[in-house]
Amino acid sequence: MTIIVLLTDFGLQDIYVGVMKGIIKTINPYAELIDLTHEIPRQNILAGRFALMNTIDYFPPNTIYLVIVDPGVGSDRKAICMRGEKGYFIAPNNGILSGVINKNKVQKIVSLTNKKYWLNPHPSSTFHGRDIFAPVAGYLSKGIDINLLGEEINQGELVTLNCEEIKVNDRLIKGKIQYIDIYGNLITNIPANILENKSWYVQEGENKIQPYYTYSSVKDGELLALIGSHGWLEIAVNGDSAKIKLNKNYLDSITVIID
Amino acid sequence: MTIIVLLTDFGLQDIYVGVMKGIIKTINPYAELIDLTHEIPRQNILAGRFALMNTIDYFPPNTIYLVIVDPGVGSDRKAICMRGEKGYFIAPNNGILSGVINKNKVQKIVSLTNKKYWLNPHPSSTFHGRDIFAPVAGYLSKGIDINLLGEEINQGELVTLNCEEIKVNDRLIKGKIQYIDIYGNLITNIPANILENKSWYVQEGENKIQPYYTYSSVKDGELLALIGSHGWLEIAVNGDSAKIKLNKNYLDSITVIID
């Protein structure tokens, strides 16, 4: 009974997710399917990267992650399967796996070129989830060796995204927004452990945004900083959207002052 | 094979629900997870109470209900597990279980204080679903005795909500709105059996709202009263929102005239 975790930007109205599940269950009736989310904002690879990265610590080892946010479908971007210590990751090579590499020793990466494990040898140009990724996940969950799926590629070929760098010195920390959740909270790439035992605040234009433990520690509509449940520094507004209030987006920089 | 039914206000975009599922499956690979809904309006305990109350008659006994609408997370509200004749209910003690008490003889309630069954001894202040509730559900589904989860509390300590009272006399019935569904239908706390074999209508300001069997019994845009599928008196507008048309909200009172 292998778990296959599904993460896509397909949404829940159309049949894309259901079709992939049918293909997997046809190949392996014993696969267990768990939806992580299908509501990643369309084509937002950064959001998919963040969701995956913060999930893998909570599933059993050998879980198969089927990860499809794929604006480059139909182009020459590679479809890959990566084996790490926390499981298998099937995805387009577009950076969506870049968040899990540091948390999860990479053991092998292959390019999914063996058409024997595709739905058929002539995939569509728009739905590789059905034509390549889902059948590969099905076969992998049945115990097919990763080496059979295609030729090995080097870790150096993995696409990375420009969202992991932070600058740290005695007076300040400069990071970036790596995710914006459904409430408009701005999640930075600054991890909690850097801020431990320090006195600090976020400088955002004229605003000095002070740290608190919970959203409701400030009045409705007021800004606060906090360590979010996934362990990252986060900027929020009690009862409102920090994204809108501060007019921020993915990869915008955030400055923390150590005082 | 124990069923764990999940009811939250976490939504389906972020990874909160998926993370909880990973934790449960890591503890008990044989647990079967069924989503009731994750779209309870954010922090709306009344909506969560209604959803749970109208569901428990349809699942097998011994089902575990994992119920998280938790505006007080991080405060001193208790996390509890209640054993009733229809199953186990794991939830914050904030009134969300108040609807099932009358339908479901309570056998035991414990406060979830035994850190042995938490994810780790230092829970976050914002995500007890991951840190306390999900692991407890996992262990319970494996057969851990409820008495091991923490110390017993009395039923008198259960938080109740001010939404169950109705006044009945020969001429009228006064109740309250206990739920508003996605279409804006106003579901009252007046049960169908009180109205059986009576001639009645709803008096709402100047409007006399007459009873019908189906929404389409009146013209588009017109008000009607009916017994909804969960067995409660409901006020609706054919093809439109009664909530908006009548400007009503949760706990507003509703008057039925017996004639």
Added chain:
Amino acid sequence: MTIIVLLTDFGLQDIYVGVMKGIIKTINPYAELIDLTHEIPRQNILAGRFALMNTIDYFPPNTIYLVIVDPGVGSDRKAICMRGEKGYFIAPNNGILSGVINKNKVQKIVSLTNKKYWLNPHPSSTFHGRDIFAPVAGYLSKGIDINLLGEEINQGELVTLNCEEIKVNDRLIKGKIQYIDIYGNLITNIPANILENKSWYVQEGENKIQPYYTYSSVKDGELLALIGSHGWLEIAVNGDSAKIKLNKNYLDSITVIID
């Protein structure tokens, strides 16, 4: 382990879907439930027909499809179970099964009149999903013979919808819009194979809409025609809604010029 695929317009906020799952699992704990979609636009039988028709090739044979888009609930429309070579289809007889008939040799159709397999003998007038369809799916998944569910009806009694006709001659093809996806792409009923090896474009008012392989082949905001992933001619706008740009709706006609 029989798969039951659920397709409804119930949405994911209210408890309708969860209640049906509880009923099925109470009747047959070994049934495996897979959500196809519950976000069919409310009462849109055409959208439900399209979703089902394009899904059945991907699930194992003997899958049970529980298909509920049912604006006529409570009227005298029949509830039916159809046995075809690709599985069982439980649905209201309102045309929602009309898309699968051509793809799936019909072997038997019965009207679900045997109250022994209902939740109870007195169904509500608004929620036959709970009262009739879900319990019938549960019993069928346990191996109950279709002939026990009610009396046989002829295929001629199946309701059809006016959306399958296309006119083809040497100079043009006239079809209809049979589905509009969440992005506003207009999916016609013209199948890919008719257009193979031909030079063609879509004539829409003054616009000559040319064919491409991918959405991004044209500039943002520009119209294109393409063969969508389900194998139908589709009209789209890169990064925008063709439905809004062309002001089109279900069943509107679409003309292809062969040149």
